[in-house]
Amino acid sequence: MPCRVVVCRDCCCGTAKVAGVDHAGQTARLRSEVPVRISACLDVCDQANVVVVQPSSAGRAAGARPVWFGLVNAPDATEDIAAWVRAGGPGVAPRPEILDLYTFSPSRRRTAS
Template sequence: MNRSVLRATGQRPCTLVVCRGCCCGNPAKHPGTDHAWQLDRLRTGAAASGGRFAVRTTDCLGPCGQANVIVVQPSTAGRRAGARAVWVGFAMDDDCTDDLLRWAAAGGPGVAEPPVALELQFIPPPREARARARR
């Protein structure tokens, strides 16, 4: 989905933000994972979804000890339903990738329930984790 369509409709799809910073996506740190294949698979899924979800990459998101990290941002409809971004850690295997693709295609946070196995990989955003540590 291009930006002009987003501006015209005012609707943003669910977005998978894939960390590819210092640890996430690093074959030297996680040699058993084909990081390029995973990212290609996510992008192919987004392209095939007809605009139901998007994929973008970013530099380091912070929780390096839980790499690979993917943030699932809610769509406009999900935000209207009260959803917030969901952080997923240790997102390196095929099952996790499958679950992310299914959930994003179904609408993501606030629109569709996440797969139960994927919920086990939810991690607190870095700011929340720091706040809990101070208590």
């Protein structure tokens, strides 16, 4: 099973509250690389737009965990995520350093399934 991506699209993420972002285009771009699930609020509105990359079966076997990205509001950030998942994502391909600008750790009560 390949990586999967969860895209938050609820009260803040994916709405006009985050102006100047082509939300539908962002989702379509990610869908062109991997399966994408649209989620209700992931409860990290201060990080809108939120994208979570879940590891593939091979990545999970290597011990990888989901990687959370926040403030994914520029096409370049979406492209960097798309390129990483195309390469294999968590546990398979090294995460490009540029993505460290967007990576955050949600509190323990927040999960993306």
